[in-house]
Amino acid sequence: MEDLKLELKNNIIELLNLEDVNVDEIKDDDSLFGDGLGLDSIDALELIVMLDKDYGIRLSDPKEGKKIFESIEVMAAYISEHRTK
């Protein structure tokens, strides 16, 4: 699980072009949206594509993303349970 969390942090920084953020600055329970990392709605769409591309998880309802992308902790748990690749 720790490896997956680190992988997610690295992927998010690269995928979302967070050039001024380091991996160790993202805590596992930090909010990814709002006051935390400050991601926006386009970032949320990128994360949905990443779930499909990297882990074979297709969200049937984009609104599910709101809960899944709450934090690295929540994302990692969801991916571990639902990944198909």
Next chain:
Amino acid sequence: MAKNLYIQHYCRIKNNKVYLNGDLIFEENSEDIKSFLKSVYQFLDPKYSKFFKMDALSKLAFLSAEIILKDINTENKNIGIILSNNASSLDTDRKHQDSINDKENYYPSPAVFVYTLPNIGIGEISIRHQLKSENGFFVFEKYNANFHHNYENILIQNNKSEAVLGGWVNIDEDSYEAFLYLISENGTIEHTEQNLKQLYTN
């Protein structure tokens, strides 16, 4: 009575160099446009992390506007934006096309797709400076001083805008060029077609 209009400030970004009002303010021999634009960002230090999410065309438009507007209080100012270029958003269109070519590996990126229109750069400038103004992005074969002069003049003379940020912002792969200026009632260089043409070609 017609207002006397001037080119208050102008900026050129080309060949790894940045000029403001004719003076060289930054130069760096970068390997590619991406590195060069990042260096210009670091030089200006606007502390605006959304910059890194923009495509190259928007970055170039954003930085040019940043240079011109950095000492101008844009709060509650009605500054119109009229830009043009040759390659539209082709540079980003190609990236989007690359991501959807393979039907077995079809993962279009939303963050790339949102920049597949040239006027998104105007949106980025407007968000940064809180401008809710007249704007337009036009595609020409080359910089059209006659068109720009007329359009910018009409906007201000008809009180549609107090000032206009106008010019040419073009990117196609590693070829890039920006010529941006602010037209207003302040300044010393008259806003004429001839002066626009001359500043562009200098």
